[in-house]
Amino acid sequence: MQHQALYVAGVWQDTAERWTVSDKWTGTELGTVSVATKQHATAAVDAAEDAMRKGLPPYARARILADVSRLVEEHADELASLITAELGKPITASRAEVARAVVTARLSAEEAGRLPGETVPLDAVEAGGGTFAFTVPCPRGIVAAITPFNFPLNLVLHKVGPALAAGCAVVLKPSEHAPLTAGLMVRLFERAGLPAGWLNLVTGPPSEIVDAWLHDDRVAVVSFTGSSAVGWRLKSQSPRKLHVLELGSNTAMVVAADADLDRAVPDATTAALSGSGQACVSLQRVYVERPVADRFISALVRSFADADYGDPRDERTVVGPLVNRDAAERLLNWMTAAEQAGARLAVGGDVTDRLLAPTVLVDVPRDSPLLCEEAFGPVVSVIVVDSVAQAIDEVNATGYGLNTAIYTRSLATSLEYAKKAQAGSVLVNMPPSFRADHMPYGGVKGSGQGREGVKYAIADLLQEKLVVLRP
Structure with missing residues (x-):
């Protein structure tokens, strides 16, 4: 004391x-x-x-x-x-x-x-x-x-x-x-x-x-x-x-059909779960092109399932408790409403007191708070899209714009995304949670x-x- x-x-x-x-x-x-x-x-x-x-x-x-x-x-x-x-x-x-x-x-x-x-x-x-x-x-x-x-x-x-x-x-x-x-x-x-x-x-x-x-x-x-x-x-x-x-923000990441999934999946996991998802740039939304959607989602679910959560003093723990019970209950209510509206819970979803298991939901409705608002917890929503152009439109269809990222092997796609994404920072083949302490950091909208x-x-x-x- x-x-x-x-x-x-x-x-x-x-x-x-x-x-x-x-x-x-x-x-x-x-x-x-x-x-x-x-x-x-x-x-x-x-x-x-x-x-x-x-x-x-x-x-x-x-x-x-x-x-x-x-x-x-x-x-x-x-x-x-x-x-x-x-x-x-x-x-x-x-x-x-x-x-x-x-x-x-x-x-x-x-x-x-x-x-x-x-x-x-x-x-x-x-x-x-x-x-x-x-x-x-x-x-x-x-x-x-x-x-x-x-x-x-x-x-x-x-x-x-x-x-x-x-x-x-x-x-x-x-x-x-x-x-x-x-x-x-x-x-x-x-x-x-x-x-x-x-x-x-x-x-x-x-x-x-x-x-x-x-x-x-x-x-x-x-x-x-x-x-x-x-x-x-x-x-x-x-x-x-x-x-x-x-x-605040509801950070988005795009996975193009030519993305290196061996890089995108662990980066998405880190971006979503680091600090128990309680950061302004924690990954919240992932838009993945249809040709690689099944492989990406399967790999992401395995990665989330392998993430240890619980006692924050345990060296293995990735996700600790949320700041209070209200935060956990809010996320539980958002997830429940999304499932009732057609989303599929792929992994996680368990809430015990202030602790939320690392969670992935797929096909979340576009008007869900999980996409429109700031989640501030270890939960990611995955949306399958038909093109990067569609992904850009959906990334921008929000009132926020802090960090965003795209995974692609194409320089042209990278530059197109950098030009059109409405965000303070655009990261290419890097987790959207990245921040160096001397870089200009801030948002738009x-x-x-x-x-x-x-x-x-x-x-x-x-x-x-x-x-x-x-x-």
Whole structure:
């Protein structure tokens, strides 16, 4: 058992109300966290404002972020164990997340030392003759970082790292499902010497915390990862702020008739089941051309049947429990409705408490939530199509567009898909769940706006100031 207080202005502050955090697999209590009020949220902004007024030079920000990268690596086992306990994420996936977080912090440190600026040739026009002009990158201001449960370390660092690199102080509200991991990360920043106010941790109900930040003009940027409904609502409530929104999806993959099935099947399995399917880019829809449909489905079913699920601390486990019972019951209801409408359950479908067996359904109706909405679990729907052109139409027939993939040996087909697929990223002969932490990452349509990926996130957090000199 441990207790985690709020972290505001460099001080750990307790509150009268506390929440209990439990192990997702065993149900045992892991610890408690302080619950903030609107006043605490405002105090965090006060501290961030004071920090930015005092300033922190880029070389100091770079050094601190590099130290955090080193500390995350040193505490890798502790962090991975905590992620698994808080979320039920399989331990191998938790270790992979920590390894990525080491890279995210390191990339942020590197970018802090090379913030972009440029000379502007004003003398290209007569009025600018005799001048010398250049741009200076300036931080937009305080960043409100609102993070999800599914990657409680790396996605937090994807907001905090670029913000600090850009010179923006942060007020952070992590998911109520994973506050302890965020708290441990904040302690590592504290150990690295981050001055007071540059990173403030506030845990508690969004209705109190986020509402205060949305209506505080000192908060310049809202960086949110989560559901589409919530993300767009945040933007509508504070339209004058810059919003970086990484929202939901129902990721699709196309298997062409000439695809290498020995590559496509294991990649589809990994993309669907990694992290128990609880990722924005988890594979949810597969459109397979008819000539290879039977072979692909049979191989995919075998692969899913062989995937171990259960205790997330078991090294063999691929799929652990979902975040809560509501998530499992929602998927069970969607699957039941799909079967009643004509879908065929090929493997899986068993639900025990929060645990859903790896599941494949075939011929799911086009209006099923399993195709139209975000499943966020270890379930894949396979649809047989007559052509890649038909597959493209069906891939695009959704309100989302984050990552998508196609498996084909044809360069022409690959380029056609890359041109026509409505998504932020198109991957060819690679799993659609792929993400490198320095690549531009984000969606189109209902999947959000703006881009993560350290350098690209920093670009959103800077604004150019033009300086013109006339000697």
